[in-house]
Amino acid sequence: MKALSISGSPRKNGNTARILSEIEQGLKDQGYKTKHITLPESNIKYCQGEKSCSKTGICIHDDDVAMIVDEIYSSQLVVIASPSYWGDVTAQMKTFIDRCIPYCGNNSKKTIKTNETKGAAVAVRAGKSKAENENLVKTIEHFLGHLEIPLVSSFTVEGIDAAEDLEKRPHVLKEAYSFGKSLAANCS
Numbered sequence: 330m331k332a333l334s335i336s337g338s339p340r341k342n343g344n345t346a347r348i349l350s351e352i353e354q355g356l357k358d359q360g361y362k363t364k365h366i367t368l369p370e371s372n373i374k375y376c377q378g379e380k381s382c383s384k385t386g387i388c389i390h391d392d393d394v395a396m397i398v399d400e401i402y403s404s405q406l407v408v409i410a411s412p413s414y415w416g417d418v419t420a421q422m423k424t425f426i427d428r429c430i431p432y433c434g435n436n437s438k439k440t441i442k443t444n445e446t447k448g449a450a451v452a453v454r455a456g457k458s459k460a461e462n463e464n465l466v467k468t469i470e471h472f473l474g475h476l477e478i479p480l481v482s483s484f485t486v487e488g489i490d491a492a493e494d495l496e497k498r499p500h501v502l503k504e505a506y507s508f509g510k511s512l513a514a515n516c517s
């Protein structure tokens with residue numbers, strides 16, 4: 330079983346990365362092979378909105394998006410994670426989502442969908458209320474829905490801004506690890 334985690338955070342060793350690493354460990358301990366992709370380190374150009382991909386199933390850009398989508402569909406589980414930037418996913422995550430029009434529903438001609446992939450959402454924010462993170466989860470669920478991937482679970486963390494905030498709340502890391510383990514059970 331293979332799990333892919335995709336992070337939209339530009340902070341390489343930031344909170345999202347730390348939380349994802351615990352989730353990945355939980356999955357590994359349940360026998361999953363894990364792979365991690367950081368979108369801000371990937372080559373992803375902006376969608377130009379000219380929509381030839383709706384007919385051809387092929388984007389005008391040749392960059393990392395097709396490879397990432399192939400990785401998604403060859404995994405049993407994809408974990409999509411982002412910190413909140415202005416109440417939604419980061420620009421890097423949104424840029425990736427925009428580029429997935431060729432893989433929406435009937436548009437998809439290039440990628441072989443296995444119908445085996447399930448999805449999970451992770452949202453991290455500085456503010457205290459969970460409602461804003463639910464907004465990120467909705468964005469991720471909407472995206473996965475168009476890729477015909479069901480969202481099986483989500484994990485949100487509030488009140489985390491600087492790296493020290495997370496170290497002061499080790500129970501959050503333990504919950505992230507348990508979430509990873511529970512995802513393995515959800516997807517088997």
Ligand SMILES: Cc1cc2nc3c(=O)[nH]c(=O)nc-3n(C[C@H](O)[C@H](O)[C@H](O)COP(=O)(O)O)c2cc1C
Binds near residue numbers: 338489
């Ligand atoms: C440009 C920017 C916008 C942000 N907007 C919000 C926001 O709307 N709500 C919030 O709770 N936190 C916001 N934050 C704080 C981040 O969500 C928070 O620091 C998070 O822990 C960063 O995760 P990371 O270390 O994985 O990047 C923002 C941070 C930045 C840099």
